[in-house]
Amino acid sequence: SQQGEEDPQALSIQEGENATMNCSYKTSINNLQWYRQNSGRGLVHLILIRSNEREKHSGRLRVTLDTSKKSSSLLITASRAADTASYFCAYVASNDYKLSFGAGTTVTVRA
Amino acid sequence: GAVVSQHPSWVICKSGTSVKIECRSLDFQATTMFWYRQFPKQSLMLMATSNEGSKATYEQGVEKDKFLINHASLTLSTLTVTSAHPEDSSFYICSARRSGNPYEQYFGPGTRLTVT
Numbered sequence A: 001s002q003q004g005e006e007d008p009q010a011l012s013i014q015e016g017e018n019a020t021m022n023c024s025y026k027t028s029i030n031n032l033q034w035y036r037q038n039s040g041r042g043l044v045h046l047i048l049i050r051s052n053e054r055e056k057h058s059g060r061l062r063v064t065l066d067t068s069k070k071s072s073s074l075l076i077t078a079s080r081a082a083d084t085a086s087y088f089c090a091y092v093a094s095n096d097y098k099l100s101f102g103a104g105t106t107v108t109v110r111a
Numbered sequence B: 001g002a003v004v005s006q007h008p009s010w011v012i013c014k015s016g017t018s019v020k021i022e023c024r025s026l027d028f029q030a031t032t033m034f035w036y037r038q039f040p041k042q043s044l045m046l047m048a049t050s051n052e053g054s055k056a057t058y059e060q061g062v063e064k065d066k067f068l069i070n071h072a073s074l075t076l077s078t079l080t081v082t083s084a085h086p087e088d089s090s091f092y093i094c095s096a097r098r099s100g101n102p103y104e105q106y107f108g109p110g111t112r113l114t115v116t
Helices: none
Strands: A005-007 A010-014 A019-024 A029-037 A043-050 A055-058 A061-066 A071-076 A085-093 A099-101 A105-110 B004-007 B010-013 B019-025 B030-038 B044-051 B067-073 B076-081 B090-098 B105-107 B111-115
Touching (some): A005 A085, A019 A085, A019 A105, A029 A061, A029 A071, A043 A061, A043 A071, A043 B105, B004 B090, B010 B019, B019 B030, B019 B111, B030 B076, B076 B090
Parallel strands (some): A010 A105, B010 B111
Antiparallel strands (some): A029 A043, A085 A099, A085 A105, B004 B019, B019 B076, B030 B044, B090 B105
C-alpha cells in the first residue's frame, strides 16, 4: 500500500508547548486518520477526518485537511509528557478500503 | 467496545521453525482482518487482507506460502510465519473491521517476533 509522507520525522518540545506535524499523500481519499503508537505497542486511533471536512477537533487535538494540496496536519496543544509517542497519519483512497500509512513523526515531550 | 487482542504478545523462535500468531476481535464480529508488519522505527506496511471464509489477499511482494493466513471465524484470524528466518523478526500487528463500517479499523496490541 502506498505510503504517505510525514514531516518532521522527529520533534522534541517542552511540556506545555504545541506540537504540529504534517502529512501529505498522492491520491484522492475518502478519509484520513491519525493514530498514536507508544513505543513497542499497538496503535491508538485518535481522529478521523472525512474528505469533505476541513477541520476537526478532539480534546487537545486539532486536525486539518486540505484536499487541494493533498495534505493534513495534526496539532497537539498544551503537550504533556504522556504525549510522547509516534504519530502516524493513514488514509483510505477513494476507491479502496485499505489504510495506507505515513512514515510517522516521533514526538518527545520534555518535562 | 471494539477490542482486538493478539496472542502471543511476544515470541522468540529458532530459525527454521514456524510461529502462529492469533488475532481476535473480542466484542464484535470482524468480516475483514488485516495483517501489518512494522520494522523498528518504521511505519506499518500492509501484508494481507483476510476475509472470513475466503482466501487472504496478499500485497505485492509478500510471500503467501511463507505467511499463511487463516480467517476461520468472524472473530479469529491467524498468521503463521513458516520456516522463520532472522529477517522475519519484526512487529506484527493485526486490525479488524466491523461489518457495515468499511473505514474504521481496530488494531491489536501487536506481536513482537524474534527469530534467532
